[in-house]
Amino acid sequence: MSHRIYLLPPWLRIWHWTNAALMIVLAVTGASLHFADPGLYLVPFSLAAKFHDIAGVALLVAYGFFVLANIVTGNWWQYVPKPPGVLARCWKQIVFYGWGIFWGAPHPYPPTKEANFNALQAIVYWVIMYVVVPTVILTGVVFLFPDLAPAKVFGLDGLLPVAMLHYLAGAAVILFMLAHIYLGTTGVRPTSLFKMMITGWHEE
């Protein structure tokens, strides 16, 4: 029987899957809007616009809950990479993904109740959740209320920089999501980390 520890409280798991579902809807509809073309098989524009708006507002609410819950429960501390040796630990983690994992080496920093995330995870999650996602949300809010955007920036419509930021930050979230889902297969078994996100129990 393998060793199990209870890591993830229900609120975190519910938020995670809500966030995941919304992100997928936003990614698919967002790409359909940005790359809109009569010749491409994308979500029809008006439908995509409607779903993108609804999912965007829902994401804002979910994000607000995430921030509040992190403060209340103290979970925010997990996202802070703890010195000393943060970079060295990140490097060790990168070497594991680039080499050790192929040879069956054990995870260099398995999660504990005190430290859910390895240093690389903490840094990447922190940047995504506290820099990139808020950028997408804030620029999305301006998109919903375009009057909030400046009228002109360097002679061009003021919504342009907002839109570019929204697009690029959205693309960064999608790239993160791909890597995040893939790294979900690197548990003891390919499915164990997905199971952990459902049950809350981490298996070693």
Next chain:
Amino acid sequence: MRSASPSLFAAFALALFAAALGAANAADVKGAAPTDPALIEKIRTSNAECYACHTEAGLKNPPRADMDLAALAKTIHDPKQFDGSNHTGMECKICHGQGYVAFPHAPEAKKAISECGECHATKALRVETQFKDSVHAKNLADKFTCQTCHDPHVYKVAVKVGDPRKIVAQDNAMCVDCHNSDLRYASFSAVLPTKKVRPDLYATHDFLPNARLHWSAVRCIECHTPMSPVKSLATSHEILGKDKSEKACVTCHSQDSALATRLYRFSAANVGTDLGFANASVLGSAYVVGATRHPLIDRAVIALFGLTVAGLLGHGAVRIVMAFFRRRRTS
């Protein structure tokens, strides 16, 4: 719309008259505002006689005591607006005729007001062929004239307005003057065999996300006129009802956006081109999702996406192969 053909003879006669008057007077008939100072002064003096009554100032202080102020109130104009219109520099009497020279004006003077086609004969012919297929011709026929939409004292063609936002404001005002006014709409629908109640604009456009934003950024005719591959025919007078009008968002919201040949056909094409955006002329006054994209940035994002997917799949494939060999070795 009244037929232009009865007016063709008048146009011909007027053209001969204009030719006889010489180049200085040609501007009275059609084209650019006059440049001859003596002629400008003559027109100014002549128009000042009309403005003495037909302005707000004239209505407040009528120069004569025996005037029908209720009738006058319906025929006042803003000289500033007129000077900003297409017809700036024209003498009022060019269209309003001799019946308006003396006061009281001749009882039949109104009937002698020149029709648009008398000067704009070529345009009138083109407009008529478009108009006869429009929803307005179908429902209102002769009750619908050029002036129903285009107030000749105010109207300015898009190419002269320039700023797309101002073009939109001017052109949409023509539509909503009736389509957002129960009173005006009822006065037109009264001639129909079955009286029509004005449809609520928000209800008829409920499929359109951000309807209010669209109405301030694009003209009604962007969707309510047919598309034409001929650039000069991009703006048509064939106004389409809701069944035939454009509902495909991607007509504008795509890299091959119709906006470039419609609303933005007169906008400087070089706005933002040095930054490499598609539909760069639009960027001067709007960001249009799907249209104002940057092909290079798009390619970079798609390439990053492809590389990430390929990298992850490759990593996964190596893991599977290595795990297979490890299992074989241990067994």
